[in-house]
Amino acid sequence: xREIVVALVGNPNVGKSALLNAIAGADVxxxxxxxxxxxxxxxxxxxxxxxxxFVDLPGIYSLRNQTTxxxxxxxxxxxxxxxxxxxVVDATNLKRNLYLTIQLLELEIPMVIALNIWDEAVEKGxxxxxxxxxxxxxxxxxxxxxxxxxxxxxxxxxxxxxYENKKFIQCEHFEPQFxxxxxxxxxxxxxxxxxxxDVYPKRFLAISLLEGSLNETLQKELEEKIEEIRQEIKSxxxxxxxxxxxxxxxxxxxSIYHQTVKKQQEDVVDSSITLDRIFLHKYFGIxxxxxxxxLVFEITFKVSSPYVEWLDKVLSVxxxxxxxxxxxxxxxxxxxxxxxxxxxxxxxxxxxxVPVLFTLYVIIAILEGSGYIARAAFLMDRFFGVLGLSGxxxxxxxxxxxxxxxxxxxxxTIESEKEKILTTLMIPFxxxxxxxxxxxxxxxxxxxxxxxLVIFSLYLIGIMVAVLVALILNRxxxxxxxxxxxxxxxxxxxxxxxxxxxxxxxxxxxxxVEAGTFIFAMSVLIWFLTNIPYGAxxxxxxxxxxxxxxxxxxxxxxxxxxxxxxSLFSGFVAKEVVLSAMGNFYVGEKxxxxxxxxxxxxxxxxxxxxxxxxxxxLVKNFVAIFGFTxxxxxxxxxxxxxAIREAFTPISAYSFLVFxxxxxxxxxxxxxxxxxxxxxxxxxxxIAINFTSAWIVSFIVYNLLKNFL
Numbered sequence: 047x048r049e050i051v052v053a054l055v056g057n058p059n060v061g062k063s064a065l066l067n068a069i070a071g072a073d074v075x076x077x078x079x080x081x082x083x084x085x086x087x088x089x090x091x092x093x094x095x096x097x098x099x100f101v102d103l104p105g106i107y108s109l110r111n112q113t114t115x116x117x118x119x120x121x122x123x124x125x126x127x128x129x130x131x132x133x134v135v136d137a138t139n140l141k142r143n144l145y146l147t148i149q150l151l152e153l154e155i156p157m158v159i160a161l162n163i164w165d166e167a168v169e170k171g172x173x174x175x176x177x178x179x180x181x182x183x184x185x186x187x188x189x190x191x192x193x194x195x196x197x198x199x200x201x202x203x204x205x206x207x208x209y210e211n212k213k214f215i216q217c218e219h220f221e222p223q224f225x226x227x228x229x230x231x232x233x234x235x236x237x238x239x240x241x242x243x244d245v246y247p248k249r250f251l252a253i254s255l256l257e258g259s260l261n262e263t264l265q266k267e268l269e270e271k272i273e274e275i276r277q278e279i280k281s282x283x284x285x286x287x288x289x290x291x292x293x294x295x296x297x298x299x300x301s302i303y304h305q306t307v308k309k310q311q312e313d314v315v316d317s318s319i320t321l322d323r324i325f326l327h328k329y330f331g332i333x334x335x336x337x338x339x340x341l342v343f344e345i346t347f348k349v350s351s352p353y354v355e356w357l358d359k360v361l362s363v364x365x366x367x368x369x370x371x372x373x374x375x376x377x378x379x380x381x382x383x384x385x386x387x388x389x390x391x392x393x394x395x396x397x398x399x400v401p402v403l404f405t406l407y408v409i410i411a412i413l414e415g416s417g418y419i420a421r422a423a424f425l426m427d428r429f430f431g432v433l434g435l436s437g438x439x440x441x442x443x444x445x446x447x448x449x450x451x452x453x454x455x456x457x458x459t460i461e462s463e464k465e466k467i468l469t470t471l472m473i474p475f476x477x478x479x480x481x482x483x484x485x486x487x488x489x490x491x492x493x494x495x496x497x498x499l500v501i502f503s504l505y506l507i508g509i510m511v512a513v514l515v516a517l518i519l520n521r522x523x524x525x526x527x528x529x530x531x532x533x534x535x536x537x538x539x540x541x542x543x544x545x546x547x548x549x550x551x552x553x554x555x556x557x558x559v560e561a562g563t564f565i566f567a568m569s570v571l572i573w574f575l576t577n578i579p580y581g582a583x584x585x586x587x588x589x590x591x592x593x594x595x596x597x598x599x600x601x602x603x604x605x606x607x608x609x610x611x612x613s614l615f616s617g618f619v620a621k622e623v624v625l626s627a628m629g630n631f632y633v634g635e636k637x638x639x640x641x642x643x644x645x646x647x648x649x650x651x652x653x654x655x656x657x658x659x660x661x662x663x664l665v666k667n668f669v670a671i672f673g674f675t676x677x678x679x680x681x682x683x684x685x686x687x688x689a690i691r692e693a694f695t696p697i698s699a700y701s702f703l704v705f706x707x708x709x710x711x712x713x714x715x716x717x718x719x720x721x722x723x724x725x726x727x728x729x730x731x732x733i734a735i736n737f738t739s740a741w742i743v744s745f746i747v748y749n750l751l752k753n754f755l
Contacts, residue, residue: 050098050209053123055150056134057143058105059536061162063087064192064415065134066102067548069202074552078724079118085458087552093202096209101128104461107142109149110259114463123153124246129209131157132201137167137174137189138537140307144299147183154216154247156208157185160201164189166537172309179306184217193542216249219298223282224290227275228252234275238268256287318417318537325421335425338418339444342409347448347479350401352663357401359656361394363649370643380580384573392569395620396562399451399714403557406445406452407550410459415541419459424535433513434520436462439469443512446476447505450711454718455553464524467728468516470719474711474736475512477505480621481707487625488703491687492696500700504707511708511739557721564717572619576627584631589615603705603744604698604752614705620712625686632689697755701748708740 054062066074070089079086087102103122104115123131133150135143150157161167161176180187186204190197218225231252235242242251242262254260255272256279264272276287283290325334365386372382413419419438426437433439438460446453453473460466477485485501493500575589584590585608593611600606609631616627644652694702710716710733720729 047092047095047097050096050130050205051126051128052098052100052130052132052205053126053128053155054100054102054132054134055119055123055146056105056162057107057136057146059417059420060105060134060136060143061192062102062105062134063549064542064545065160065162065190065198066100067545068192068195068198070100071548074548076552076556078722080724084114084118084461084463091202093206096206098202098205100132106146108146115461123155128155130205131155132205133157133159134162135159137161137164138170138172140174141299141303144302145295148219148295148298151183151185151216151219152247152250152253154214154249156212156214158201158204158208159183159185159187160197161187161189162192164196165191165194166539170309172307175306179302182217182302182305184215192545220294221297224279224294227256227279230275231255231272234268234271238265238271253291257291258288318535321538322421322535325418326424331425335422338422339441342406342413342441343444343448345409346402346406346445346452348667349664350405352660352667353401354398355663356656356660357397358394360653361390361397363644363652365390366644367646367649380577383577383580387577388570388573391573392566395569395714396558396566399449400554400558402449403452403455404550404554406456407553408546410456411546411549412541414459415539415545417536417538420535423459433468433516434524435465435468435516436460439465439472442469443472443476446473446478448479450474450476450478450715451718454715454722455557457722458553467723468519468524470723470728471519471732471735472512472516474715474719474732475508475515475708475739477508477707478621478711480712483622484624484706485703487687488690488699491690492694492699500703504703507704507743508707511743515735515739557718564713564720568713569619572616576616590631599741600705602748603741604701604748605694605705607693609693610702614709617706618710618713620714621706624706628690629686632693633685697748697751700751701744704747705740705744708736708743710736710740 054066056062066087066089070091073091074087074089077086077088078084084104089100089102091098091100101122103119106113106116106119108116109120110116122128131150131153133147135147147159159179161174167174174189176187176189186208188197188201188204190201192198220228228249229252232243232248235251235255246254246260251260255264256276279287279290285293325331327334368385368390369382372385410419413422422441423437426440428437430437430439439457441459442453442456444453445456450473453476454470457466457469457473460469482501485504486497489497489500575592576587578588579586585594589612590608593608593615597606597608597611600611609628612631613624613627617624690699716729716733719732720726723729
């Protein structure tokens, strides 16, 4: 089968992603473009004897080559040379959208224009003569609606038809005299540097040379000739070339618009304006926003928690079946431990995030598709501007208090690379729920009279350190000044169920495939460190021996024992593992649930009943009062508490909690950072920043408390 590469190009909020989902369904691969944090989406669709590869390029307003998104788009269109450009435009806002269309024509790539959101245009009484527009643009124009799947089949058919014809017709849209100047520039290139014509399309090359925006070294004589043409143009039109080109493009846009578009209902009330009076209200806007953020937070974790518990039960049943099978073949204990704890445990660490991420992505897709995310960023921008961030950073940071992993993935809504990096590096300092289990255990031992105050102080320290790190990075590393926050407020829309589910599933699938591999490998490595040599005493394993060498680093912080060090190492897998590791290292007993030997039928029954119970708990969670903590009842509390009292003082215990709060996040978060920022450099930078911050702050806290208390 032959492959057709189709590049989707359009302004933000024109429904490119929704259109891609309508064509290809959930089979969308999500990642990042090489070297940048800009999201990359690809999908494959089979049609007749072809495989159509859709590449969804970032939403842009023009091809100025200034922003990261514009550079990614131009590089792909010029270097990868797709077979067809699918230009997606908003049928309700053609005056703005067609400017990019005119620029895309200059690239001389066969193009199909999708007049998307056609259903809204009809509702608003906008009448578009798309056949006449097709003649004026010299390229096919197809009305589409991703929401109703209107025009999808015709669009795919037209893409194949354009590919088979392999023709490009360039309409000369500019004023005739200016068109002659463009031809003169092309002739000069042929005479002095014809190799450029093999790299760039003629029209794009001529316009770029006149604008002076082409990043190519030219011969002195060629540059002088082009400058002469610039001066001729300036003398003739009484304005510089750049201004003239922009005016020519807008002139073409307005001409096409007025010839093809008319409104039958001029008095239609825009519902978006009415809703903005509520959601962007001077006094009620922020309270409404905070309520919705709280709702996002609550729904994400309350909807997902019953299914996290169910998945844990499923893995427990599978573990029981596996161990029974290994027992039947008389497998050695080391193999059983490796399979149960290393392999199945690694799979469990991956799957436990699936319900959380899927729920979060569903909510984010709804908020993005509805147009509210842009409003939220607008409302919070003033508060985050001091840190060099925009309002879009607020939701990911808040989600970090529940779990850092979905918080990192929530930065997908941030377009600015600088802001995305800063926000991502701040997230691990937000105290997640897993850390809270350890905090609650320690404060119940050492700070019984001030539990709330101590835990609140830890949350506050995390926020303060995150702010300080952002200020330092913004001041000394990201030396470029923050740009004005300019964002289009799209109209409010009700996203389709298909779009929401497909978007959420494609992103979760990317996590399982990419992050899951890394997390699983690291889980297996941790098993080897904590169990080899197998059957050895707890202080003779590889992890114990390494911890003894490293423990000296933590002596200035008040907890320089190998047990505390080994527990922190274990916490790299997941912070809730710290208590279990302490039970093993300090008390000498592994904290684990009693394993049952289940038959196949019993296992299936338990899985089925667990699923029913999960759905019942989901209903209960919706009506329950939301809380950040839950009472932990553990059988090993007394033994471990006694050991912890002997190993720590109140001051060293608080120092330990501060370090636990700030040091390297769990490995799932670490890889989420790598995946979202598309950079090992920033992943390791995050690890270094967190560890360094944790050591310095813990050192200060421990020594201040020791000297003044």
